[in-house]
Amino acid sequence: GRRGGRRGYGNQLSPREVEVVRLMLQGLTNRQIAVELSRSPSTVAAQLKxxxxxxxxxxxxxxxxxxxQAGSV
Structure with missing residues (x-):
């Protein structure tokens, strides 16, 4: 059975990572992405990492x- 806790995404991007990567593709900096998504710049950096x-x-x-190239976002 499935254990409790957060769902893992394996090697696929999580929905939050997809949001961050889409904004990165638009040329936004980590700080700008953080403002856009109401997150801290360190959270954005962690999601990009x-x-x-x-x-x-x-x-x-x-x-x-x-x-x-992968068409992931």
Whole structure:
């Protein structure tokens, strides 16, 4: 059976990560994304870092390329 707690997304982006990545693709900075989504800049940074880890990349540019090519967002 399924245990309680948060649902994991494995290697797929979570809905919150998708929101952050979409705004990143529009050219917004972490601070601007944080304001737009009413989150802290550190939360946005953590969500982008998680997305980068899932795609195996180390930069926002590489994340943008990979996400666009995969059609994930």
């Amino acid at each position: 998680s997305a980068m880890r899932k795609y195996g990349v180390a930069s926002r540019t590489a994340l943008a390329v990979n996400v666009t």
